[in-house]
Amino acid sequence: MEKFRSPNYATIKMKKKMKENTQMKIFCCQEHVELGIDVFVDEEETFPSLNTVDNSSNLSTDCEYCQNKAAYIVSN
Template sequence: METYSCETHIDHALDMFVAQTQEFPIMDKLSDNEKLSTKCSYCEEQATYIVSSK
């Protein structure tokens, strides 16, 4: 599972990931190139982070 998140929704993304997967999430910052083409999973803003499992 992968979720993309902006600065505003990162707490919600982490909480939802744990609730759905029961695993500890890994949060990584997206590179500048990835940011350009990736939207937040919860709004239309540019994503800053990716939350995923191992």
């Protein structure tokens, strides 16, 4: 007879796999870049990549912590 695993095991395994396949991006301004790095390290448990936002495309991307224009992207 085959053993049946609880739905909790399947849910945990699925969430772990989804987390491995997603890319975390945090848009932040100059004032909140340290907070963005801290949140990224807490969530991903690894060091982030820090890039400047390219303003040549004329996209207005706001900081995730305030309404200022984002200057950096914290991502993996």
